[in-house]
Amino acid sequence: MKNNIxxxxxxxxxxxxxxxxxxxxxxxxxxxxxxGRYVPSTVLALKISRIFEKPVNELFELEDTD
Amino acid sequence: xxxRLLFPHPYRMYGWILLLPFLALGIAxxxxxxxxxxxxxxxxxYTKDTFYNEGNLTDELAAxxxxxxxxxxxxxxxxxxxxxxxxxxxxxxxxxxxxxxxxLVLAIIFIHGMAFLxxxxxxxxxxxxxxxxxxxxxxxxxxxxxxxxxxxEE
Numbered sequence: 001m002k003n004n005i006x007x008x009x010x011x012x013x014x015x016x017x018x019x020x021x022x023x024x025x026x027x028x029x030x031x032x033x034x035x036g037r038y039v040p041s042t043v044l045a046l047k048i049s050r051i052f053e054k055p056v057n058e059l060f061e062l063e064d065t066d
Numbered sequence: 067x068x069x070r071l072l073f074p075h076p077y078r079m080y081g082w083i084l085l086l087p088f089l090a091l092g093i094a095x096x097x098x099x100x101x102x103x104x105x106x107x108x109x110x111x112y113t114k115d116t117f118y119n120e121g122n123l124t125d126e127l128a129a130x131x132x133x134x135x136x137x138x139x140x141x142x143x144x145x146x147x148x149x150x151x152x153x154x155x156x157x158x159x160x161x162x163x164x165x166x167x168x169x170l171v172l173a174i175i176f177i178h179g180m181a182f183l184x185x186x187x188x189x190x191x192x193x194x195x196x197x198x199x200x201x202x203x204x205x206x207x208x209x210x211x212x213x214x215x216x217x218x219e220e
Contacts, residue, residue, distance in 0.1 A: 026145075026150070029151075031208075035211075041149050
């Protein structure tokens with residue numbers, strides 16, 4: 001699964017640390033999601049989509065391997 | 067996310083503090099036949115001939131202390147206990163169960179007689195020890211990745 005959280009974050013000038021704080025996870029978790037090493041739960045994906053005010057589908061995208 | 071049957075974060079430190087004396091006691095008992103005199107008691111034997119035997123509870127104390135302190139170290143919450151940590155925890159738990167049984171299988175094949183009993187004594191604790199090593203290692207690895215690529219934001 002791909003995601004463009006890093007891009008969305010850069011557009012809004014939000015650091016990993018502050019995004020982590022906004023959705024109640026560790027900075028490590030944001031980092032692992034951005035680099036594709038961790039696939040977040042639906043709850044976490046919805047929280048991220050609420051912060052960026054974008055539907056989950058625009059933030060996360062299935063890959064052929066999924 | 068809700069807590070998942072974990073001890074509060076400070077228990078990890080309590081676990082390490084408790085571990086030292088109990089580990090020392092266990093090693094002293096196992097290798098130097100050290101016994102605490104106040105723990106000498108009559109113990110039920112459950113045989114027909116006698117009801118009680120002279121016994122000493124030093125090894126029981128050491129074993130229980132070790133189990134409790136290792137449980138505290140293994141299953142205390144992280145500072146920020148979220149779903150990604152929970153996944154690392156679960157992965158590490160599965161890995162350590164496999165690894166522990168692999169070691170046990172080798173012990174069954176290669177160790178015989180009374181030496182096998184020693185192996186079983188160690189085996190009581192190795193599952194937790196392997197888990198702690200593996201879990202701390204993956205958490206440290208993630209932290210290193212974070213520091214290497216993101217600078218020190220926290």
